[in-house]
Amino acid sequence: MRWTGVGEGRWRRVASGVWRSVAVWAVSTVTMLVLAGILPDFRLQAENEDSATDIAVTAAFGAGAFGVLSSLVWPLLVRLLLLVPALVLGLLVFFLNGSLLLLALHLNPSGRGEAAPETAVAVAAVMSAVASATGGALTVRDDDAYRRRLYRLSDRRRRAVPDGVPTPGTVFLQLDGVGHDVLLDAVDRGLMPTVRGWLGDRPTHRLTPWRTDWSSQTGASQLGILHGSNEDVPAFRWYEKDRGEVMVSNRPSSAAELQRRAVERTGDGGLLTLDGASRGNLFGGGAEELALVLSVAARRGRGNRSRAGYFAYFSDPANAVRTAMSFVAEVGREIGQSTRARLRKQRPRVGRGGLYPFIRAFATVVERDVVVAAVIGDMLAGRTAVYADLVAYDEVAHHSGPLSRDAQKVLERLDRSLALLAKVAEHAPRAYRIVVLSDHGQSPGETFRARYGLELGELVRAGCGLPVPRKVQRTHSGAEARATVRAALRRPVEENGAQHPRVHGSEPVVLASGNLGLVSFPDVHHRMTREEIDARHPALLSTLANHPGIGFLLVRSERHGGVVLGAHGAEVPVADLVDGSGPLDGFGPGAADAVRRTHTFPHTADIMVNSWYDPAEGEVLAFEEQIGSHGGLGGAQGRPFLLSPLALSAPVREGEELVGAEQVHRVLRRWLRESAGPQVPLAPDHDNGRQAA
Template structure:
């Protein structure tokens, strides 16, 4: 009886979806002047309805049988260009469906695209609505969303032990998450339910380089040594490495694997989605470090094609993409008219990058994670970059970012729903790679950039049009890969610059509120005495500037020395402090973080950290970012771990410090999950509307 009842429900759902598709065609025929439905021998309502029903049925059949193969044929097309082709191909299928029915359906090419998109969305929404209370139908809907329409339920026998899903909410700091899950109407109700029903919220302190490149490399591969910033200049090669460039990400991953001697956190039955690095996963999609590969299971853009295998996804995502563009334009215009300060430019490509990060990347990565869960993958690590991108331009708090938090919460809910239908139990761990600190930019507050200040300190002329660096947001690198765009040099080599004495000019780079200065003509790491001989005024110019908190330089006699205003010094090897401690405003762990980075082979000649006001939490980004991260100061160094209580506590009561320490915790949790079968787990307590959260 159960099978017959299930079959009957499935037939009713198909009929309901068909009816909605038919009604949609009839309504569009009444509304759109360029779209008509006519029967073969007249315009009677009955025969027009029959024509619409046959057209809707044939269109749905083509979408089910032909569409996935069309998408597979477009694997070489740039991923975002596929979004446009989706509408053209879907419109062509509609025209084919109308021409095949025994009536006359007429539509222009542009109208056919619109009709096909609307029909796909309404039919998909109807199926989703009807599937809510049916477990089998809901699971099939999730599989279609993940592009698993014709896949087996799992790649092989599924283990009875628990898997683990690590979902990284990029850039959300510990305090921001606490605020977003507090109160009667939290911005993130699903995450709030997790915290209320047993998940443990733990802060962890990042390394000095508080940015995704260093944090995620340490978390996934167990080592972020020799990664001093988001971008840095390497003297031995004369190149600039940038974390969100595919070639640089591949180099960093290769170095970390060689240093640690293992593939990474996800080497055993793992999947990496939307990250900078693979973590050793056999399945990687939308991962920058493998963007140029064509190896099976390691195509960085494969997730886009799986997602767009359903034309309804393309229509919904395109609509959301356009809505996000309009939302950004309205929000930036309102901020400009209201005279909001501080403020950074939000024009150029930023509205497109924001829409990509908050819509396309979010939807595709979430769908890929759902697919991994339904396939029973043992370990999944995925990164959602939406909040980080918006917070860079709108600030870590405010209405703009609160809306993004709410949409990310719905992604968490969708992952929990997939866990509820998974072939094995799962633990869901939420975490972040860093937080964000806020404040006016260095250039906005003081009228000159860090590069200009360095050139003044070196007695060199200031360029009339200073070079503008690309923002250090991860979404830009991901968007370039999605567009199949070639890499651009991050920084011209000194000998190629236009100025006559370019070979001796200092290389100045920025990573949030962390600045790096290298002198290409001084071999090895330039010491304090060598810098003062060459540029007597530079160190004092930097250390005495009100926008700079401290400068790290290697002293030939005292080792690493931190310089501050008024002659303040902190000798890191001996702990000796002269006048005052420049690191005091940055907290008790600052000296250890700076000392660790000083030991890197790639530590630049000078490292400059912006000033930090402990009373307001403000810093000054050396990039055009209102919310920033990359150095010391404020909430940028305070990330979070949200883990199930069934897993062991991250620490025994001490502070969790550094991405490498987080890697060890996650590796321990994976071992615990694989060692215990679900029958050994304690029973879940019921909750109002949060049962899936408890099961995770």
């Protein structure tokens, strides 16, 4: 009886699959007939006016041939086209699909059917979308088919499921730049119904805020979260005197070096060393499975697997067409939104022209779709731990504002991605616990340049008595998506137009990381003291400290070891810093410890500059061209969140606060041990004096 049941089940699945294939073929045939009747350059009949039966047969053959070619030839084309930049691959989708349709029409032995090349592109796109929608609709009520379809689209390797009941897996989803209060506001407004359900009357998750380090940006936070150490990462970008080089967190070569240092410091590969996958991140976290990971994007040859996720996603032509169409729609949406903001003379506002609409569309559509598809594949393959970063909100909030309607729409779409992954978890070979977290928040406010008519670099040059050029180059945005696009295009990530950003000369190097500025003097090979700076440029420190757009400075001191300077001669030794007083007044709890820790870093700049902060409005002044920024102290940028299932232990004991990315790493390690068992290695004992979680 058991054999009979298994056989019947197998035949039932075969019959179901055949039925779906026939239904998709029939719908595709009808779609082709309709398009032939609408489009003048698309013909399914010969010159002598064939009968309706002949036309229908031609359409059926063409639809069937197109479907077979899409299934067999398309994956091979995509694999070959991985030799070209990934973003170019997305733009080639329409033309490749059209070529397959022309080939399908050419294969018709009757010789009927032809289309102009541009018409073939449109017909192929519509037919792929219709076939995908039909196949998806027919599998909604068939759990086995639904799971097999997702598995096939994600193109993950099949792996044997362990005997018995496997331990739960864990998926960590990072919503880049979404602050704790922004998430709560979105839930209250009904923008994120999935998260609202997790936190509702019968909650399944708990929401915990945590506090970032002084460097409140993805490079420092994600390095600490994935590798357990973000020591000596003072900002998003900084100058290293011993190497004569500018480090930029989202440059592939810098990310690889930061990861190497963290592994060397901790003696541990990272959070994902046990059967892990890293998707869309700056760092690998010790995972064997990598896709769209920036720290490996600089490698050549087989070692570079950062773009592997593109093949997994674009190997399905319907997927590719849908994403390409969404990409075009997002570009149009951004152009419309920026035009409306300009016509309304909205303030604050930054430039959103040039390539930005395409960068935004890449972050909010292509990167999101590819990463979500990769995570789906990891879940259906039963991987133990997955960590993925979705950068969509962060990119839009930088240019539209963290509380803007544009950014809120992105949160709605991210919530739909969470809902999809929660649905996929029901079909995975093991239970999954979904943890959602952010690496930092964003603080609103106009730019330093917009308010005062000059940039930080100009102010520094003026304080040094150096000439200030009339036309100053704009500072580069620190948005993570920009480097991801460059990596996808296989273009080097440049800094200030330099291919190899090595710095020489005696003029100050001024770098910006959100509302955190760094000033270094490259001709002095050690970190300069306050006394040395005063001797060299007597007006510089007072010019900076007394400027209304600057909150405080950190400099080294021969007398005190380190000192924080503020307006009107305020001066407090680092050892005596107290939250809420002196130059740190208003910057909130933990500011003093954050400044003290950064002061100990070997590559802290000669002068660390934190912008002005308004506690009442939560606003800062970015030294970059961003109206939603992060990178320094002040406001929501330093208050991200951790959303975890109640099945996992509480992140911290009641009354305690979760402080720093390194402590978050230890919490996530503990959760992996609770889920996957003691084979998960313990977190390295590296806390820079902080109390372990």
